[in-house]
Amino acid sequence: MIVKTDQAEIQNYLKDASNTKGFCDAVYFPENANDIINILKQANENKIAVTVCGNRTGLTGASVPKGGIVLSTEKLNKIIEINEKEKYAIVEPGVLLADFLKELKSYSLYYPPDPTELNCFIGGTVATNASGAKTFKYGSTRDFILGLEIILPTGELINIIRGKNLADGNILHVSTESNKSYKLKIPDINIALSKNAAGYFCKENMDVIDLFIGSEGTLGIFKRIKLKLLQAPVKVLSSVIFFNSEENGLNFIIDAREKSYSTRQSKKIIAIDVLALEYFDKNSLELLREDYPNIPVNTESAVWFEQELNDESGDQLTELWLELIGKHDGNINDSWIAMNDKDKSEFEKFRHAISAKVNEFISSHNYRKLGTDFAVPDNQLKDFYSQIKNAVSKTGLSFVIYGHFGNSHIHLNMLPKNDNELEVAKKLYNDICYFAIKIGGTFSAEHGVGKNKTELLYRMYGEQVVKEMFEIKKTFDPNLVLCYGNIFNPSLG
C-alpha cells in the first residue's frame, strides 16, 4: 500500500470543493479491504484520527482532515459487475461517477441520481446521499442503493442487503460478519420534506442500510456498493427556457411540478411528468454570460427542464410543454431546445457551470464557500425565495440564486469580495438558515453537514436528538477515530 507523507505531495488531500482547508500527517492509499482493516485497527490502538475521502468534491469540509491521517479510496476503483438482465451493478467505492455513467451507456442502462458534479466517487455519493437534477422524479442516491459492504471504525465487517434488516419501531439490531451484535436506538424525527441530508436518516421501522447512507464517513467505510439501475429512456426532451420576469419563471416551475405530481398519481402516459426542474436567477445568468453569450438580453430568470419520452409520446408532449411555456410567457423564440444528445449534454454542462463558477470565485478570493443548501416545504417556495432575495439585496453583497427548485431546494451563494463583506455574508447565512428551519425546512438538502454546518444541526433538531445521533456514532466508533468532526462538532460535546 502506498503511504505519502511529503506535505508537498499531499496538498490536494487537505481541502475540498468548498475551499475548506485542513492538515494531516500522511495519506494512505489502501488497495483492498485488509489494508483498510489494518489502518483502522492501528488507528484504534494508537488513537489516531482517520478521515476517509472520495474525490473531495464535497461542499462541507467532510473529507478535509483536521489532523491524523487521510484514507483515500482512489485505488478501490473497480466496476465489479453490471448485470443488464437484473438491472444492478456492484462497484468499489472509488469508481468515478462519470466513468460509471459512460460504461452504462453501452448497456442501455441508466443511473439517475447523479449530483451536478460527476467528478465524484460513488462511495462519496453514498456517504453524502447525493442528489441532483433527476432527484425530482427518481429520488436521491439512497433510492438506488441495494446493498453495502461496510468496514466499521473498529475494523469489523458488516454486509447489508436492503430489505433484510428493518428496525422494530425505534430499535435497530446490527450484526457483524463475526457475529458481534449492536443494539441502537433511533431518534424520533419527523421531517416531511422531499430532500433532507441533515444528520443520520432516522425513521420508525427504517431499513438499517439507510442509517449508513448519508452518514458522511462517521459510521464506517463502504468497500462494495450494489446499485439499482433502470432501463435508459428512449429519448429525453431537454430545454432551457428564458423568462422576462422572476415571477413567470417561478410560476412555470410550480405549475410544471403540480402537473407532474398529478401525472404520477393518475399514471397517465402522455402528460407532463418532469425529470429535472432547475432554476437560475438573473445574477446567475449574468455570471454565466461570459461563457454563454447566447443568453438573451433582458432575461430575468431561466428554467432548465427535462422529460423522458418514448417513441409515441414525442410530438404530443412537445405540444403540452409549448402550451405551458406560453401560459407563463416564456421567451420561446430565444430559448434553447436540445435537438440531439450533444445539445442535451451542453445543457447539463450549463447547469454545472454555475456551481463551478461560484466555487472558482470563492477559491480565487481564498474564502470558504458560503452557499446555502436549504429546502423548504413546497407551499413556501415563492414567499421564501422573495424574502431571502430581499434580505441579501439589502446588504449590497454580490450573490447568485439557482438550484433544484422542483424540490424547493435553493442554492443562494453569496460572493464576498473582502473581509468586511465576508462577515456580513456569514451573519446573513446563519439568519436565513435559521429562517428555513423555522418554517419547517432543512439547512442541508443534499450536501450534508460535514465540518462546516454542525451548529445548524442543533438548531434543526435540538440537543436531545443530536445527542441520540451521537450515541449511534459512539456505539460503532468508541474511540471516535473515524471522520470525527463530521456531523458532530467535538467542541459542542
Ligand SMILES: Cc1cc2nc3c(=O)[nH]c(=O)nc-3n(C[C@H](O)[C@H](O)[C@H](O)COP(=O)(O)OP(=O)(O)OC[C@H]3O[C@@H](n4cnc5c(N)ncnc54)[C@H](O)[C@@H]3O)c2cc1C
Ligand atoms: C460544482 C459542484 C456541484 C455539485 N452539485 C451537487 C449536487 O447537485 N448535488 C449533490 O448532492 N452534491 C453536489 N456537489 C457535492 C459533491 O459532488 C458530492 O457531495 C459528492 O457526492 C461527494 O463525492 P466525493 O467522492 O467527492 O466525496 P468527498 O467529498 O471526498 O467525501 C464526501 C464524504 O464522503 C465520505 N466518504 C467518501 N468515500 C467514502 C467511503 N468509501 N465510505 C464512507 N465514507 C466515504 C467522506 O468521509 C466525506 O464525509 C457538487 C459539488 C461541486 C464541486
